Amino acid sequence: MQLKLLDKLRAENPVIFNIANFVTVQDVANAVNAIGASPIMSNEVAEAEEIVRMASAVAVNIGCLTKQQINHIKKVEDLARQYNKPIVFDPVAVGAVEYRYKITDKLLWDFHTSIIRGNIGEIAALGGFDWSSKGIDAGSGSGDIDEITAKTAQKYRCTVIASGPTDTISDGKRIAHIHNGSPLFKTHVGSGDMLTSIVTAFTAVADDPFEAAQIGALVFSCAGQLVVKDHPNVGPATFGMYLMDYLYKVKVADIEQIADFD
Numbered sequence: 178m179q180l181k182l183l184d185k186l187r188a189e190n191p192v193i194f195n196i197a198n199f200v201t202v203q204d205v206a207n208a209v210n211a212i213g214a215s216p217i218m219s220n221e222v223a224e225a226e227e228i229v230r231m232a233s234a235v236a237v238n239i240g241c242l243t244k245q246q247i248n249h250i251k252k253v254e255d256l257a258r259q260y261n262k263p264i265v266f267d268p269v270a271v272g273a274v275e276y277r278y279k280i281t282d283k284l285l286w287d288f289h290t291s292i293i294r295g296n297i298g299e300i301a302a303l304g305g306f307d308w309s310s311k312g313i314d315a316g317s318g319s320g321d322i323d324e325i326t327a328k329t330a331q332k333y334r335c336t337v338i339a340s341g342p343t344d345t346i347s348d349g350k351r352i353a354h355i356h357n358g359s360p361l362f363k364t365h366v367g368s369g370d371m372l373t374s375i376v377t378a379f380t381a382v383a384d385d386p387f388e389a390a391q392i393g394a395l396v397f398s399c400a401g402q403l404v405v406k407d408h409p410n411v412g413p414a415t416f417g418m419y420l421m422d423y424l425y426k427v428k429v430a431d432i433e434q435i436a437d438f439d
């Protein structure tokens with residue numbers, strides 16, 4: 178794993194275009210900013226071209242989808258293809274809401290997506306696997322997570338991150354696991370959204386999406402793990418607060434000490 182990519186990200190401070198959801202937009206902007214990239218959010222088609230051109234990568238989050246937003250996403254994804262900017266897609270609740278599944282499946286066929294980042298319920302739904310998703314949460318199921326992740330990556334010809342207690346990452350051939358993290362992530366709504374946009378930031382400095390996915394997931398999980406190590410009494414609110422501080426101050430050497438991946 179190329180941990181030095183964290184220093185590169187901070188040195189280059191790439192602009193990251195986020196189509197965010199209104200629930201977690203501030204957390205996402207702050208997380209991208211804290212890790213060392215430069216977030217910009219937009220909902221307006223008329224400015225899409227200017228923003229795609231200035232950005233190094235685009236994060237598309239469908240958490241609060243509207244018809245107007247679907248048109249915006251299509252325009253932005255078309256521009257991203259034109260200007261060769263990687264797209265990272267967060268398929269919020271596609272395992273629970275059929276409408277979202279249909280829209281997402283079509284977008285993933287029509288536009289090349291570099292990375293899909295979802296919880297296992299969302300990734301299983303996209304891959305066509307049996308799983309019982311629950312709203313925005315992963316829900317429950319008994320499938321083989323490695324197989325689900327790899328097959329979904331093959332289906333859409335991209336890299337997939339199935340996040341959870343272990344983050345499973347595959348580009349359809351290779352498979353990696355990040356074991357770091359904390360159960361406190363689940364108590365803070367938007368942890369997944371932050372991870373998606375942080376991974377997007379790493380696509381600006383990594384050689385390939387599989388590498389960006391691994392380093393993004395490792396840095397994010399380790400930042401949260403370090404919060405809990407230093408502040409064992411944190412709850413949902415204080416965990417979220419400290420997480421921003423640790424995304425800002427975490428160093429390569431801190432991550433090296435606790436990194437647990439294969």
Ligand SMILES: Nc1ncnc2c1ncn2[C@@H]1O[C@H](COP(=O)(O)OP(=O)(O)OP(=O)(O)O)[C@@H](O)[C@H]1O
Binds near residue numbers: 359362370372397
């Ligand atoms: N039990 C756990 N132990 C360790 N890390 C966890 C655990 N649950 C989630 N995480 C971490 O939380 C982050 C978000 O992953 P999660 O799968 O919860 O996303 P999500 O369901 O999309 O979240 P949200 O919908 O709130 O944005 C990841 O970095 C993941 O590693």
Ligand SMILES: Cc1ncsc1CCO
Binds near residue numbers: 200240241313
């Ligand atoms: C709670 C919630 N509802 C739609 S998006 C969102 C935030 C997590 O993605």
Ligand SMILES: [Mg+2]
Binds near residue numbers: 296369370
């Ligand atoms: Mg989510």
